[in-house]
Amino acid sequence: MKKKMGVSLAAVAALGSIALTGCGSQGAAPASSGTTPTTQSASGQQLQIFSWWTGVASSKALKSLIGVFNQQYPNVQVVNEAVAGGAGSNAKAVLASRMEAGNPPGTFQVHGGNGSLLSWIQAGDMQPLNSLYQQQGWYHAFPQSLLNLLTVNGKIYAVPVDMQRANVLWYNPSIFHKYNLTPPTTFSQFFADAAILKQHGITPLALANHGNWEATLLWSDVLLGTVGVNEYNQLLDGKASWNSPGVVAASQTFAKMLSYANPDYSALHWQQADQLVAEGKAAMNVQGDWAQGYFTTDLHLTPGTGFGWAPTPGTQGVFAAVTDVFGLPAKLKNDTPTLDFLKVLGSEKGQDVFNPLKGTFSPRLDANTSLYDAYSRSAMASYKKDPLVLVIGQGGANPGFTNAVNNAMEIFVTNHNVNQFVSAVNSAAQANPLS
Structure with a gap:
């Protein structure tokens, strides 16, 4: 991702009028905050996960991913802040309001590339994740062509959970x-x-x-x-x-x-x-x-x-390429639960639980291809050998x-x-x- 000219938060908020994809809900579905805790916290820590994954396939996939996180971090209360409606348009509008108010969720869904992820980075609302990538060995787990879509001036700002063609x-x-x-x-x-x-x-x-x-x-x-x-x-x-x-x-x-x-x-x-x-x-x-x-x-x-x-x-x-990614907002009071979730999100286990249910595939180079059907295997083969390009919107x-x-x-x-x-x-x- 190359360094771009600045984009205002008002421009990001304007995306509320744009319906984005990513296996979201049916566009006619009513908006919902989706604030049902997935597990109870004994330590008082809470993690809000913000997305537009409310459709049948995507909500099942997210629930399974949260289940993996619960197993590894049982003392964190997970709050699913999925927002339905417009396959992402309502979610984008709500997210823009929260970010402008200085009240970011623990982490949120966005597409990798030169779109809204870059806008949040330019606004100073995201923290780099280079040390996490080094710690988890992710510089070798994902292809450089994908990491380029998440990097600005040598700093990487998000973790990809899926890949879509x-x-x-x-x-x-x-x-x-x-x-x-x-x-x-x-x-x-x-x-x-x-x-x-x-x-x-x-x-x-x-x-x-x-x-x-x-x-x-x-x-x-x-x-x-x-x-x-x-x-x-x-x-x-x-x-x-x-x-x-x-x-x-x-x-x-x-x-x-x-x-x-x-x-x-x-x-x-x-x-x-x-x-x-x-x-x-x-x-x-x-x-x-x-x-x-x-x-x-x-x-x-x-x-x-x-x-x-x-x-x-x-x-x-x-x-x-269309990839859903999650990052670390800059204004969190406690970023430990987010970092722990990102570890699960980017892990082989987390991605292999999530993607087969969602109909997408893991962008990790070591993903288990046997877990995926004939279509996804064909897409994975193209992803690993063909040039990646971005998509408008x-x-x-x-x-x-x-x-x-x-x-x-x-x-x-x-x-x-x-x-x-x-x-x-x-x-x-x-x-x-x-x-």
Whole structure:
């Protein structure tokens, strides 16, 4: 993670209007403080764990992780401060208020990368964890490419608990078999498949955008598949123009894809789009692999038969990384419980309990692959050998730019005006420098 220009706390608070992912709850769920203690403390120590993990898969995973912590630290009262609603938008708003008031939770969920984690670091609200990494041997447990996403000026500020791949095309194997289709590796093939599916009355692409982030994720994947890794990284680093021919071409491809999507995408949450694919009402869906947790834990589908997967067109050999990380807030009165929890969070045992339930996988290089299903094993293989890139809205850009892109996307999915959208994105980059 490179040192960036400062981002205000107001910009971080603005993320409350952005629905973020990570196997969160259904967007329509009511907000909740979730302040139910998991265990009682004999010593008076308490640990508040703040996240947006309230969905079926993610809440089970968090409960299991807390169970491991309870076994090792039985004298700490754990308070699960998960906040439901908007797959993270409500949680972000609550967290911003608490941080500004100088009342941080013991630790909190955030995406690794150049997004809100960097904003909290720049605001002076996080403590470095270099000594913890040295003590636990984590400099060798995680790949350097991941540690770079958590490091500013040589100081590392967070511990990753999971790894998710954002450039995944999910598809219904029965539909593809029936019409002799193969997962598209190029956009030309995608549109050829889509035309066949549409002729047979099947929605080619299931899309959701109720959370106002899902379409941005799809566009980010299309952008990566259009311009390639080098230009994509240059764009996110502020070293390339956001009105370049590649950005225009990607936006044109995205607009064309919308013509093959379900018309009610603005009303659907991401799980509902996944369900359309699972039920055979749609053939494909582009989503991060938190969708795999939904397919397996919520719908009880078997990888390979109940659902299939492939890299999104043009992104073979690239891993679009989304990682949930936790750090050490700077204004805690007692940081010992947090440090102890981070030890469990980053441990092989903690991660191998957590990730199979959540539908994600452990980012540790020594993770036990036998604990994971066929999809996760394939994702783990890519993660270990392919270049990692960040994703807009999932840690890949500062809050101001992300918020502006999501706002422009909300208009773009309605009017399909490529020139207007590209102009808005370019203006967002100028107003919110990425370098």
